[in-house]
Amino acid sequence: YKYSDKPDLKAHAEVARQAATECIVLLENKDNTLPLRNIGKKVGLFGISSYDFTSGGTGSGSVNKAYVINLLDGFKADGYKVNEALTDFYTAKIKLAIDNLGADINLGRIALKEVSIDQKLVEQSAETDDLAVITIGRSNGEGLDRHAFDDYKLTRVETAMIQSVSKAFHAKGKKVVAVLNISGATELEPLKGLVDAVVCCWLPGQEGGYAVMDVLSGRENPSGNLTMTIPIDY
Numbered sequence: 001y002k003y004s005d006k007p008d009l010k011a012h013a014e015v016a017r018q019a020a021t022e023c024i025v026l027l028e029n030k031d032n033t034l035p036l037r038n039i040g041k042k043v044g045l046f047g048i049s050s051y052d053f054t055s056g057g058t059g060s061g062s063v064n065k066a067y068v069i070n071l072l073d074g075f076k077a078d079g080y081k082v083n084e085a086l087t088d089f090y091t092a093k094i095k096l097a098i099d100n101l102g103a104d105i106n107l108g109r110i111a112l113k114e115v116s117i118d119q120k121l122v123e124q125s126a127e128t129d130d131l132a133v134i135t136i137g138r139s140n141g142e143g144l145d146r147h148a149f150d151d152y153k154l155t156r157v158e159t160a161m162i163q164s165v166s167k168a169f170h171a172k173g174k175k176v177v178a179v180l181n182i183s184g185a186t187e188l189e190p191l192k193g194l195v196d197a198v199v200c201c202w203l204p205g206q207e208g209g210y211a212v213m214d215v216l217s218g219r220e221n222p223s224g225n226l227t228m229t230i231p232i233d234y
Helices: 009-023 071-077 084-101 119-128 148-152 156-171 208-216
Strands: 025-029 042-046 131-137 175-181 197-200
Touching (some): 042 071, 042 119, 071 131, 175 208
Parallel strands (some): 042 131, 175 197
């Protein structure tokens, strides 16, 4: 091996994307909701993590990266028209949350807490968009052990969002897909009977959004398997 100060970063990114894709697990797919070949190209992205993907863990689980491709980037690259009102809403919330984080002592930014969504935005998206995608985000690592409430269990804000979005879109005969950007076992019961497909992408690295779209679009098969049993009741 001969070292170089000019590594092939493009080739490395392609490896990262493929590795992330191979780790994605398809947990549920009602009525062949996925792949998204027969659904229109307008999408409403819900959940703060849709716009701020968690690429890796904290502390020793943190990895330096040049960028992080989130789900917003992934959908745009695939030619989707992403709901602008939702994008503006979550972008503003992310800026506020990051400004309030202050110094990062965990050597790697944690997943941002979910924020309450205005019901009017949900209803407007259900009216104009062809599909809803909800991202649930979690992170942990050195100095951030898991705990039961508001971590393993979904928060009240997250549960309310899932119920609200699913009700609004299903009333219009439209599908809802959940993407789990998580670091380990996380409660799934609040999703049961409310969403049409569930995809778990874990902490997918800098190319995460592209990797998820490779699976949602059907370009790649979600061949990953769970490495743990996820309890129904904690």
